[in-house]
Amino acid sequence: MILMNDIVREGHPALREVAQEVQFPLTAEEKQLGRDMLTFLKNSQDEEIAEKYGLRGGVGIAAPQLAVTKRIIAVHVHDEKDKLYSYVLYNPKIKSYSVQQACLAGGEGCLSVDRDVPGYVVRSERITVEAFDEDGNPVKLKLREYPAIVVQHEIDHLNGIMFYDHINENNPSYLPPDVDLLG
Numbered sequence: 001m002i003l004m005n006d007i008v009r010e011g012h013p014a015l016r017e018v019a020q021e022v023q024f025p026l027t028a029e030e031k032q033l034g035r036d037m038l039t040f041l042k043n044s045q046d047e048e049i050a051e052k053y054g055l056r057g058g059v060g061i062a063a064p065q066l067a068v069t070k071r072i073i074a075v076h077v078h079d080e081k082d083k084l085y086s087y088v089l090y091n092p093k094i095k096s097y098s099v100q101q102a103c104l105a106g107g108e109g110c111l112s113v114d115r116d117v118p119g120y121v122v123r124s125e126r127i128t129v130e131a132f133d134e135d136g137n138p139v140k141l142k143l144r145e146y147p148a149i150v151v152q153h154e155i156d157h158l159n160g161i162m163f164y165d166h167i168n169e170n171n172p173s174y175l176p177p178d179v180d181l182l183g
Helices: 028-044 047-053 145-158
Strands: 060-062 072-078 084-097 101-104 126-132 138-144 179-182
Touching: 028 047, 028 060, 028 072, 028 084, 060 145, 072 145, 084 138, 084 145, 101 145, 126 145, 138 145, 145 179
Parallel strands: 101 179
Antiparallel strands: 060 072, 072 084, 084 126, 126 138
């Protein structure tokens, strides 16, 4: 079971490395890692379990946050219509981005960042992602708004990018025109 102590914090070198693609067939360890990552997210969203084990709530996690520099992410997130997106994605790639941009009104947070970082993180409002499941089957997801933002955040981790790298350094509260403010 993944606990908060297993998650590396900002400053750890794994968070700034570009993760390596996994090869198929996956090893038993890679499959188990993906399953454990998804279980962590589910546990972190369960009030009773989260309190018992001291888990911070999370909707996404990437392998580099566990000091494993492989291209594996897990998401467990609901959209505005309460549709659940619950996936472990291996070698995810964003194939298309919308011109329309969006950001979360309250800013973004991260399980690897123990401080509040104010500022807008502007991302594409809609994306198409291609990846593989643990059996090597292709997965194609068309995501919008909150789930799209979550997946972009996690894929950034695979490329050594932290969410605050996107915040305007000189004016964190600057919101470019025509950006949809979510939440």
